[in-house]
Amino acid sequence: MTTGDSALADNGRPKPRWKQDPEGVRSDILAVALAEFSNNGLSGARIDEIAAKTRTSKRMIYYYFGDKQRLYQKALEAAYRKVRSGEEELALDHLPPRDALRRLVEFTFDHHRRNPDFIRLVMIENIHHGDYLRHSDLIRNLNETAISRVDAIYRKGVETGEFRPGLSPVAIHWQISALSFFNVSNRATFSLLFGEELHTEDGQALLRRQVADSVLRFVQSAPL
Amino acid sequence: MTTGDSALADNGRPKPRWKQDPEGVRSDILAVALAEFSNNGLSGARIDEIAAKTRTSKRMIYYYFGDKQRLYQKALEAAYRKVRSGEEELALDHLPPRDALRRLVEFTFDHHRRNPDFIRLVMIENIHHGDYLRHSDLIRNLNETAISRVDAIYRKGVETGEFRPGLSPVAIHWQISALSFFNVSNRATFSLLFGEELHTEDGQALLRRQVADSVLRFVQSAPL
DNA sequence: TGACAAATTAACCAGACGGTACAATGAATG
């Protein structure tokens, strides 16, 4: 029906059947790829399926990304960038060390929960022994900030005597990451084996407090 | 060359070209499958590759296991059984609560480190949202012991006043698991982003102590 | 406006891979 689907535009010239939009196409592909790889893994994801969920075609994927592995790598990088950008909001400098650390832990815990796709991609990348992250240049720079943020809080705490000296900032960060990450990554099997209780709303609130408490208790020099 | 490869045995009758060994074949397949799935994931693993690494043929895999998914499920179950069986050694009843808990944590930490294949299978199963563990009957029973072991120690500690009351044994177990699991599961990406220092021999010794300390500090009512 | 590069479409392909058909060989039973 109708003029809208005609091959001729109003001016009588042949109507453009598609518009060029390289950046749009690229980011569209990347977003779909991220979701698909996150759901199915590198080998589990299907290029045809990614293409189908895109507004463009399979050919475009190869045009812009070369092959499946490079697409995966770009998706991984995009995921890291997206997540890191969401971490910048945090302003802790003005808080006393204990409050700052607690807020950092709680933020990390929440942030991981909010980004299950990212967590799953990192799991997948670990299954691949980090082979794709290793060959990614852009990523290496995003590490420093996380450590230095912990370091700043920790140093201040040691100065005020609230935190005990001799701990490693990297190890403290490791501890925070481990608990926040595991909460998302192993939800399925843990729930199956030990019940859903920790993954209800109440259970998650409990764990959030527990994780913060445990990190604080670990770092503090005095009790309470 | 020579008589050994002849089609006739010494007695002149046709030589058996193969011996029957159902259980051997089955467990052989299972062991290879476990390694392959652990390395490559469910979709990444190749039946032909598994068959090649077996002393038998692809045909046997289908004869005994039906299809790829069922093979994966059996491998997963086998992994759980193998790991759980290695946990039985532990005898903690005679120890005072703090020592018992520390030993339990250290044991769990070491045990996870010793079984990276198992960890990887669990990661993979979580990628699949636990779909295969969910439909496995034999597994459900293996959960109780882990919790009750923590529970026994914790109760005793609360009685003696060494541990503070009001904590959840499941949540304590969760905490121990999280730290021990993450140490293995995320080694690749963590090392890439934050350096190898925590995964040297010294680094692992440090983390082991840190994990035990942190759990103890979390549970204890009084400091130190 | 015309030529050239960038972007996009549509159809196609070769190999990989999960799975099967069928015959042959072993062991157990009577």
Added chain:
DNA sequence: CATTCATTGTACCGTCTGGTTAATTTGTCA
């Protein structure tokens, strides 16, 4: 030793899937 069934070997198949070929359309700029 004949029968029977579980086990194993060989060869094969259909489809899925990553990747490609080639032609067409759109934007740009001299």
